[in-house]
Amino acid sequence: MRTPDIASTPDVVIVGGGIGGLSTAFALARLGLRIRVLEQAKEFGEVGAGIQLAPNCTRILEDYGLLDAAKALGVVPDRMVMRDAVDGRELTALDLRDLERRYGFPYLVIHRSDLHALFLDACRKAGVELLTEQRVVSYTQAADTATARTQDGVEHRAAVVIAADGLHSVARAMFLDDRPVSSAYVAYRGTVPVAQAGRPVDLSEVVVHVGPGCHFVHYGLRGGDLLNQVAVFESPRARAGLDDWGTPDELDTAFEGTCDTVRRGLPHMWRDKWWRMYDRDPISTWVQGRIALLGDAAHPPLQYMAQGAIMAIEDGWVLAEHAKRLRAADRTVDWSGTLAAYAAVRPEHCRRVVLTARAWGELWHLDGIQRERRNALLRARAVHDYSFIDWIYGPTALFPEDEPAMFEPIPLASADRIHAGRVASADHREHVL
Numbered sequence: 001m002r003t004p005d006i007a008s009t010p011d012v013v014i015v016g017g018g019i020g021g022l023s024t025a026f027a028l029a030r031l032g033l034r035i036r037v038l039e040q041a042k043e044f045g046e047v048g049a050g051i052q053l054a055p056n057c058t059r060i061l062e063d064y065g066l067l068d069a070a071k072a073l074g075v076v077p078d079r080m081v082m083r084d085a086v087d088g089r090e091l092t093a094l095d096l097r098d099l100e101r102r103y104g105f106p107y108l109v110i111h112r113s114d115l116h117a118l119f120l121d122a123c124r125k126a127g128v129e130l131l132t133e134q135r136v137v138s139y140t141q142a143a144d145t146a147t148a149r150t151q152d153g154v155e156h157r158a159a160v161v162i163a164a165d166g167l168h169s170v171a172r173a174m175f176l177d178d179r180p181v182s183s184a185y186v187a188y189r190g191t192v193p194v195a196q197a198g199r200p201v202d203l204s205e206v207v208v209h210v211g212p213g214c215h216f217v218h219y220g221l222r223g224g225d226l227l228n229q230v231a232v233f234e235s236p237r238a239r240a241g242l243d244d245w246g247t248p249d250e251l252d253t254a255f256e257g258t259c260d261t262v263r264r265g266l267p268h269m270w271r272d273k274w275w276r277m278y279d280r281d282p283i284s285t286w287v288q289g290r291i292a293l294l295g296d297a298a299h300p301p302l303q304y305m306a307q308g309a310i311m312a313i314e315d316g317w318v319l320a321e322h323a324k325r326l327r328a329a330d331r332t333v334d335w336s337g338t339l340a341a342y343a344a345v346r347p348e349h350c351r352r353v354v355l356t357a358r359a360w361g362e363l364w365h366l367d368g369i370q371r372e373r374r375n376a377l378l379r380a381r382a383v384h385d386y387s388f389i390d391w392i393y394g395p396t397a398l399f400p401e402d403e404p405a406m407f408e409p410i411p412l413a414s415a416d417r418i419h420a421g422r423v424a425s426a427d428h429r430e431h432v433l
């Protein structure tokens with residue numbers, strides 16, 4: 001066994017320097033705690049694509065003093081529009097300026113690397129120890145400490161170890177023997193300077209085109225200089241159980257029936273790398289003794305709600321808020337109480353998001369009569385009806401009793417009551433899931 005060269009013992013060791021790990025490190029370090037992050041990669045970094053940050057995240061960025069910097073790096077769009085990918089027609093929209101008034105914080109789109117760098121810089125300034133090339137392979141714990149052991153045999157002990165090590169979390173295996181669940185969908189990403197996008201693009205909008213077995217998202221980044229695009233489709237080869245799935249030929253075939261706007265975006269996708277989409281079934285136990293799961297390690301979602309990184313950021317904020325609340329006058333933290341409070345509130349919220357994301361994905365990808373029903377219901381939705389997003393964009397709950405109620409799903413078949421563009425008035429406030 002080797003101990004680290006670093007002299008002091010940290011209060012908290014965080015395994016994984018993604019958005020979840022770094023944002024949590026910053027949240028705890030700003031309380032004056034000593035935090036060490038162990039990242040397996042040679043360098044800290046993120047994928048060079050975009051990410052959407054809803055008000056339940058920008059509220060936390062404001063609390064961290066990072067919102068203005070994030071806004072300067074990203075784009076604050078006016079509208080989020082959902083269109084049918086086949087005929088290109090608008091289905092429904094969110095007025096993001098009105099949404100900002102309702103929730104008090106903006107909807108922001110930003111380059112992942114910029115967001116990650118923002119947290120990295122904040123961590124550095126807050127004195128977080130940031131160590132790379134530290135692959136953690138096992139965990140142990142004693143009564144009031146936990147230890148993460150790297151593949152080099154170095155042991156990092158602290159009052160708490162937080163495993164923010166992503167979808168393939170090593171720590172999660174200590175909690176249960178589950179596996180990532182394949183959705184058989186794959187995502188292609190790409191960024192391109194707006195001037196080279198090959199078509200006029202309105203960067204005041206975040207646009208998602210939803211189609212049979214596929215969807216296509218685009219929005220602006222970096223003050224509108226860059227266009228971010230995501231193309232997602234169901235892989236027939238994945239459905240057939242083949243290993244070689246999600247390849248560029250499947251991308252081209254999947255979008256053959258889509259409208260001109262979508263097809264003109266496809267040449268700008270990166271074709272040498274793609275992301276097969278997995279989630280995991282929700283679990284309710286994230287804490288064992290002094291080891292806690294966080295971010296994708298605890299609740300990897302399919303990305304359809306655009307809440308994966310946000311949930312990770314919320315996890316860190318909730319943990320730190322409880323550590324602050326349960327800190328004694330001598331600044332020692334009641335870690336058992338902190339972890340219990342974290343474990344009491346976060347799993348249920350994230351369970352809801354993970355399961356809603358699955359349902360949302362199914363809704364986006366419908367075909368035939370079901371697609372027509374979905375489209376009718378979406379068109380009938382009033383732009384300023386927020387009843388289906390209040391549960392997610394409002395303030396992050398610190399206690400289970402603060403978790404808002406979810407919306408009532410409506411059956412697709414209720415669309416059959418919509419005739420000639422007219423909807424029975426009672427349907428106006430129903431939800432489309």
Ligand SMILES: Cc1cc2nc3c(=O)[nH]c(=O)nc-3n(C[C@H](O)[C@H](O)[C@H](O)COP(=O)(O)OP(=O)(O)OC[C@H]3O[C@@H](n4cnc5c(N)ncnc54)[C@H](O)[C@@H]3O)c2cc1C
Nearest residue numbers: 016018019020040052136165166295296306307308309310
């Ligand atoms: C196409 C797509 C679009 C998305 N869009 C959005 C969006 O718009 N909004 C949103 O909120 N979310 C979005 N998400 C989800 C979001 O990207 C993830 O949920 C989020 O990045 C998870 O962050 P994390 O820090 O928990 O995990 P990760 O980003 O996976 O980070 C884990 C880190 O741990 C390190 N690590 C792993 N194992 C070890 C180990 N054993 N030892 C040490 N280090 C280790 C890894 O190298 C990595 O740096 C999207 C996802 C996809 C695929």
